Amino acid sequence: MKKFLILIxxxxxxxxxxTPAQMEADISEYVKWKEGLEKENRHVMSDPLEGSGAMVYKNKVETDGPFIESKEAISGFFVFLAKDIDEAISIAKTCPIFKHEGLVELRPIMDF
Structure with missing residues (x-):
């Protein structure tokens, strides 16, 4: 099995x-999805991300960068196992984000 990263x-x-109720329902969907990956022994790690952060360049740091001003941003990540990119795509398509017009970026993690 190979590791893959999904950026939400x-x-x-x-x-x-x-609303708080909508947020709780949204979180519940991700928890169920994660638990499903765990039952299949696919889940490696995942966490939501805060909206704040910094863009760090060699000679400067921006804390109000495009990731904060842009309409969409990365709000979380999942690392999971799949046999190949096709299976990883199938798994990615089940992510709860698609109920909210979001998208995922799927990347294979290089064995190093």
């Missing part, structure tokens, strides 16, 4: 407009 991309402004 979504509209943070829309996320901030969710």
């Amino acid at each position: 991309r979504e509209d943070l402004a829309a996320m901030n407009e969710m």
Whole structure:
């Protein structure tokens, strides 16, 4: 099995407009998805990300960079196991983000 990374991309402004009940339901969907990956022994790690951060360049640091101002941003990640990219794509398509018009970036993790 090979490791793959999913970066969850979504509209943070829309996320901030969710009611507490909507946010709880959204989180519950991700928890169920993660538990399904765990039952299949595919889940490696995952976490949500805060909206703040920094873009670090060699000679400067931006804390109000395009990742904060852009409409969509990375809100979380999952690392999971799949036999190949085709299986990883099939798994990625089951991510709860697609219920909210978001998208995922899927990347194989290089064996080093």
